[in-house]
Amino acid sequence: MKTLLDIVNEIDSFPYHGSTDYDQYTNGLWRFYLPDDLRPHGYISNFVAETMPWTSDFHLDARSVPKRIQLLADSPATANKAIATLLQTTRDRNIFPCLTGWRNEEFRVLGARSDIRIERAGAHLLGITTTGVHMTVFTRSRDGSELLIWVPKRSSSLKVAPGKLDNSIAGGVPAGMQPFACLLKEAAEEASLPEELMRRCAKAVGCVTEFSAKDGGKGVLAPSLKYVYDMEVGGEVELRPADDEVEEFRLMTAVEVKRSIVEGEFKPMCVMVLIDFLVRHGVLTCEDERDYAELVARTHRYLPFPTS
Amino acid sequence: MKTLLDIVNEIDSFPYHGSTDYDQYTNGLWRFYLPDDLRPHGYISNFVAETMPWTSDFHLDARSVPKRIQLLADSPATANKAIATLLQTTRDRNIFPCLTGWRNEEFRVLGARSDIRIERAGAHLLGITTTGVHMTVFTRSRDGSELLIWVPKRSSSLKVAPGKLDNSIAGGVPAGMQPFACLLKEAAEEASLPEELMRRCAKAVGCVTEFSAKDGGKGVLAPSLKYVYDMEVGGEVELRPADDEVEEFRLMTAVEVKRSIVEGEFKPMCVMVLIDFLVRHGVLTCEDERDYAELVARTHRYLPFPTS
Incomplete structure (x- = not known):
């Protein structure tokens, strides 16, 4: 069984200063x-x-x-x-x-x-940092003891990551649009979430970064910055596919999400957002997760390019 | 007026790979x-x-x-x-x-x-990474619109940072003790918080790191890792000094906390924890804070030493 850090190493694959290569x-x-x-x-x-x-x-x-x-x-x-x-x-x-x-x-x-x-x-050809908005929509079990995360399954007919699990809401931020405005658009398009609910309940909670080096020296270099949002909803809110990119939405417990990450069921672009979520909500703790501190640092990598 | 990034630069002062020095x-x-x-x-x-x-x-x-x-x-x-x-x-x-x-x-x-x-x-003489536990205790204003943070003012008779503002709870993690057990001890000693409340309401939310290079080449090198906790409490919970290190606890709005950081009123060791808190609770956003992405990466610096 892989660890979360194994999965992070596959995604955040550009070497760190100080490593042998x-x-x-x-x-x-x-x-x-x-x-x-x-x-x-x-x-x-x-x-x-x-x-x-x-x-x-x-x-x-x-x-x-x-x-x-x-x-x-x-x-x-x-x-x-x-x-x-x-x-x-x-x-x-x-x-x-x-x-x-x-x-x-x-x-x-x-x-x-x-x-x-x-x-x-x-963008990847010139190694430019891509920017996205990613939101985790979650609710709690009746007794309040468990977090339940709304997880879309991508359509099996998609070219990119067909059939994989995804972040509740995710999309690139186009030039000329602010991140939160972009999130509103994606939430309506991907999950039928109304703007009023979003403005009331969606919360900015940080950003995650990764630097992927695909296919070694021959391939493309993909630094990425994702603005991260949480939205806690009640049991009455249901996410529904609004386009043909999502096959279905399902509710998964935080523990199931963690297991699906290490089993490779999530699209790689989602993983840093989910690990950050599991850390911020106390599902992963330093007592139980050996690589806790390294996972937190790796999900917030300092990119060697300007971000502001 | 300094920016938050100016303050972070003063604290996280060990240069980054790629910088000129x-x-x-x-x-x-x-x-x-x-x-x-x-x-x-x-x-x-x-x-x-x-x-x-x-x-x-x-x-x-x-x-x-x-x-x-x-x-x-x-x-x-x-x-x-x-x-x-x-x-x-x-x-x-x-x-x-x-x-x-x-x-x-x-x-x-x-x-x-x-x-x-x-x-x-x-520890600083050999450049060993120090470990601490830091918790922000907060409540909400009556109408729910504002976060109020419990902030202790350090005694003016202390040798280290006399009279400065501090994290609600903070302490080093001694050898042989787990971080959460250490937090329970500090919360009782520093703020009279009962263990039952802590076990019910304190939440692990990540860790922050910094690497301070004090006094240039002559001085000490201080990498630091802080396990971070949040605790939301109701208006009936009051933090009270339990030892002579704290002069008083006061409730400050998140906006007042931000201002006090840039005015240098907080002990430097608290600042990364508070910036991380302001980011995770949506007080700082990428739309309003120019250095948002850099602040997030800087508060989670990848230390060049093992953490797991």
């Missing part, structure tokens, strides 16, 4: 820089750096240590145009499978000093 | 190793390494990169004796002011593979 791994990566900003906004793998059809808007410096890719632009508008052109060209040439999931929806680059945007499907 | 700062430090354990358990400053009256139980290797101090011992008992002898000798010679606060109470070295202990007053 950190230097070798990170020295091979490229840093992505926006105009007039000394802070890197993403890491790019060698495979991506060598394969992307870079335009003259991007200056690649393979001799600097670490290697740099600098976006050259004299305004936010030209920066946005350069990124859009690069990704559209890359998509047209069918170079990276991830761009087949083109969304026509953009992320705002987190922590950028101006409104720089990137097509959602392309 | 990180390499220069950390290359000068010594790593402290326990027997049969390849993971460092603390960083030691040059000043401390050069000034401590090391016995032959400690092997100093100034040529390795980074520099190493290895405790040599063939059993936990001899390891504990070596640490105790070193600190007692250091205390007798009056070398470091921190040892004037000798407690005759030990911390267990967090994450050590056996029961290795260190006098509380000496």
Whole structure:
């Protein structure tokens, strides 16, 4: 049986400074820089750096240590145009499978000093931190002793994580939208939750982070920040699928949720949110969970990119 | 007016990997190793390494990169004796002011593979992570709209942080005691809270971490892990001083607490716990607090030492 920390290691797979493979791994990566900003906004793998059809808007410096890719632009508008052109060209040439999931929806680059945007499907290629809103909707058993969590099962016809369990509500935050406004939209679309209930009962409770390095040096680097919300509801509130992405909602005890995490039944993108929930609600404690302190730190990883 | 992040920067002052001063700062430090354990358990400053009256139980290797101090011992008992002898000798010679606060109470070295202990007053000298329990006791205003936090004012006659505001309940976790058992003891001693109420209402909600580098390279390095608890009580529960360390308890609104943090009225050791509380209870939100994501990551710093 895997532990929660085993699952976290699979998800938050980008090595930590001080680990044996950190230097070798990170020295091979490229840093992505926006105009007039000394802070890197993403890491790019060698495979991506060598394969992307870079335009003259991007200056690649393979001799600097670490290697740099600098976006050259004299305004936010030209920066946005350069990124859009690069990704559209890359998509047209069918170079990276991830761009087949083109969304026509953009992320705002987190922590950028101006409104720089990137097509959602392309964020991982430039190593840009993605932002999402995730909410756990829960109720209590009649005697109050147990937490019951509303868990959707994803449709088996979805391309991403078909048939997996998911957070009660989850979605990416599109550019130009505030996180809580985005949550309202997702809650209505995914679970038929009315705005009035949401405004009264949904509570901001923090954020979780992870940094996933998929497929080693060849693949994509995916730092992620998720704004986290809780909503406690009474037994009279029922979550119902409102689109065809969710097959059904079920109520699971916190203990069942924990077991389903280690059995790999949840979509990986949900796991940090659920572990944070189980910690904040005292289901996991330092007396019972050997890796308690490490799980708390790992679910709130300090990303090497600006977030504010 | 300072921001919350300014205050966090003062407390969590050990540089982060990737910051401009990180390499220069950390290359000068010594790593402290326990027997049969390849993971460092603390960083030691040059000043401390050069000034401590090391016995032959400690092997100093100034040529390795980074520099190493290895405790040599063939059993936990001899390891504990070596640490105790070193600190007692250091205390007798009056070398470091921190040892004037000798407690005759030990911390267990967090994450050590056996029961290795260190006098509380000496933990910072070897850079060992200290462990504490901190609880926020709160209630709600009559109309339910405001959180009210029970805040003790420390006695003006205390040596440490006289007259400062503090967490509702706080204390170090002594070796041989579980965190929740320690919390029960502190809650009775510091605030006259009965065990029955504590067992019914106190909730484990996570932990916070910080890494303080006091007085630069000359001083002590203080990584810290605090197990965090919340307790919501009704208006009928009143916290009363039970020892002479607390002058009085007062109820403060969450907004007053936030203001008092940035005005430096709280003991620094409390601040991470309170920021985490304000985040988890939705007083701080990503819409209103520019540094939200950074504050969340900083209050849960991944320490470079084992925690489990």
